Amino acid sequence: MSQGDAPQGDRPASGPNRVPARPAAGSSPNASGAGRPPAEPEVTPRRLIAFLALVFGMFMAILDIQIVSSSLAEIQAGLSASPDEISWVQTSYLIAEVIMIPLSGFLARALSTRVLFTISAAGFTVASVLCATATTLPEMIVYRALQGFIGGGMIPTAFAAAYTIFPKRLQPAIMALVGLTVTLAPTVGPTVGGYLTELFSWHWLFLVNVIPGAAATLIAWALVDFDEPEPGLLKKLDYLALAAMAVFLGSLEYVLEEGARDDWFQDDAIRALSVASVLGAVLFFWRCFTVKEPLVDLRAYNNRNFAVGSLLTFVLGVGLYGLTYLYPVFLGRVRGYDSLQIGETVFVTGMFMFVTAPVVGVLSRKTDPRFLIGAGFLGFGLSCLDLTYITQDWAFGELFLPQALRGVSLMMCMVPINVVSLATLPPNKLKNASGLFNLMRNLGGAFGLAFINTFLNDRQDLHMLRLRESVVWGRQVADERLASMTQSFAGRMGSDAELAAIKQMSQSVRQQGLVLAFGDLFWVLAILFASLVILVPLVRKPGSGAGAAPAH
Incomplete structure (x- = not known):
């Protein structure tokens, strides 16, 4: 049986x-x-409520990655920071979070799910209050790093719990909920942030966490009983591996976040931290493969489904975080939208994800999950292909279909990838594997954003160079256009009309170069996502008996 x-x-x-x-x-x-x-395992109301608290905590931790993205200008003004410095409000959070996520598996085994999540939820709530009270940029950076590090412990916990406290027949539906949370949180982050800042102030980006965070803390402490702690593990904590991992992942995250802005290896800090990341990685992997009780057990990658699934979720992170970033950039820099208008335009993806999640949960039980994964990545590719013809006039109507297709495709990919990657692992590997799995998605997003920013900058420069060849002095079309613009400014600006016309033409060239760069980028992303279909046959279909055993 x-x-x-x-x-x-x-x-x-x-x-x-x-x-x-x-x-x-x-x-x-x-x-x-x-x-x-x-x-x-038997599903009781107590356990269901406790699990929902874990999922909600995970939602808050992921939401806070993107909730500040549409309100950085307001935070910058409030903290009297420069445009280059304000990016650290996001970077410090991401660096700290990416270190905690793989560490959470070890801590969950040593402390138990109940203790780790309670500490994480309580600490995240306190750190959110501190962020709202920050009056200087250094204070905000420290508080955001604390918020990201502590909150990072909540993300893998819900993933592992989904496979240890629910029977196999319910896991596709549960993973639809978890997948919706993981994908919806960064998607709606800019929208939620825009509304809060517009209606109240940027402080409410953090204060909004207080009541839900306190509730999640109390529920977890009172109701979570999924496992028992192994306190003896704390005596075996490999501090050298921990330090190496912090240097490896922290430096890597900084390089990926700041590299495009600092011209990559032309910057001394980027070069130094790249070397530090490589040395930290060598030491970290050496310790993981040689000590008896590794800080992060990498043997989960012996499972082919988990290895292939981690690669797929890495690329899915590019699509999740990359496109969540791209839409607001286009709407802000090309269309000139404010944070509220951006939020009202990009909510389409979240709406279609919400509608699709239960359908995918049912299909995951009745069809081969590999078909859903393949169809999802093809849909992702098509959503990007539709954007290759983008122009500066595109707004809500033109962006509706690509966003809708992206929302459906995200859920078709996320849920079955989670199932085929984690459901076949033994229960004692789940906590550690969950941390690794979530780390791959976050790193995929970091690599994706680094590539996107670098590609956009390079292609914009190339297109601007080509466009300038068409607007040089002496070309009839350019001269006629400049004369027309000068005449339109003459009544308002007098002798400065010609200078204003030249500035506007230059700005038009820059904007058109950016739009053309967007089109090129969407071609590359379309090819990337569609090509992942060739990896799907490497995934083994989970057997009828696969899945996690009861919680232990």
């Missing part, structure tokens, strides 16, 4: 103070009674 067919009456016996589905301490999580397969 497969695990998925195990009758409820076959649950292992347990003491009076333990959850019925949890084996006794010291027993194997993969056996029950006299050689019987483990029974599926």
